[in-house]
Amino acid sequence: MMKTALNATILTSLLTLCAVPANAHGIYLTERSKQIVLVYGEGADDMDMVKREPLIDTVAAFDDEGKPIKASHHVSGLAMLVETEAKPAFVTAVLQNGVWSRMKGGKYEKKGLDEMPGAEVSTNNIKYAVRIQSEWLGSVSALPGQTLQIVPVGPIPKLLGQKLKYQVLFQGHPVAGARVIADFVNDPDAKELVTGKDGTVTLVVRNQGLNVIHAVYNGPSDNPAKYRNVELTATLSFTLEHKPE
Incomplete structure (x- = not known):
């Protein structure tokens, strides 16, 4: 009976994890082993980017003049690598995470209003x-x-x-009305700052290393029936160099 109860608990936990709202996560670009990788996750939790x-x-x-550079992505083990034809100044990515809905008091499901007409969200x-x-x-x-982008105003310290x-x-x-935090990797639950009419917020640069700024914005529906x-x-990511060894 104890084993059955334990298995039920584990199953419930897995179902809960599967029902985590899609908006709790984000994507960001960083370097690992001198290679550019695309990460899907929240905080220090890297989710399975390969299956996504x-x-x-x-x-x-893009180069430092904003001109396109040929880029591609491919799976390497558990990582999603981004390769470029020349050294870039900027790398970008877009991920379509789909439609998610939730009934009041329920869990998020990957369905639209056509399948969940009474959904609260x-x-x-x-x-x-x-x-x-x-x-x-x-x-x-x-x-x-x-479509949504965070840009630094002025040089990065x-x-x-x-x-x-x-x-x-x-x-x-x-x-x-965009909600912004300074450190998506190390402090994902930080209090959000909301942009004013000029779209700006001022934040302290958190890390002498990887910095990932995160913003969320709810735009109008282009398909209200769905x-x-x-x-x-x-996200906007950049890395500050450490002192020479």
């Missing part, structure tokens, strides 16, 4: 990511394909603890 390969809409790369989830791959001292403009202003763009324009809004998430 069919959801990847695009990966792209129903969203189409799209996730965007930009990585500044090189030491970048100029301004970052809106990049192709990034060389040391942690300094303040940096960010602007959130929706369809290339500053947007109010879902009530489009929930967009965006």
Whole structure:
């Protein structure tokens, strides 16, 4: 009986994990073993990016003038690698995570309002990511394909603890009401700051290493019969160099 109860507990836990809302996670680009990788997860939890390969809409790369560089992605073991024809200044990705709905008091299911007409929440989830791959001292403009994008206003500091202003763009324009945190990897539950009319927030650079800023914005539905809004998430990642050894 104890074994049966334990198995039931494990099964319940797995079902709960499977029902975690899609909007709790994001994608971001980083380097591992000197290679660019696309990560799906939240906080320090890396989820299975390989099984989500069919959801990847695009990966792209650009030089420091914003000109496209040929880029591709492929599975390598448990990782999703991004390879570029030349050294990029910026790398981007888009992942279509699909429609998720939840009945009041229930769990998220990958269904639309046509299948769950009484759903309390129903969203189409799209996730965007930009990585500044090189030491970048100029301004970052809106990049192709990034419906929601976080851009630094001014040069990125060389040391942690300094303040940096960010602007959130929706369809290339500053947007109010986006919710932003400074450290998606190490502090995913931090209190969010909300962008004002100019789309900006000012945050302290958290890490002398990988920094991943995360933003969420609920845009209008383009298919009200299927879902009530489009929930967009965006990340901006960059790395501060450590002192020479």
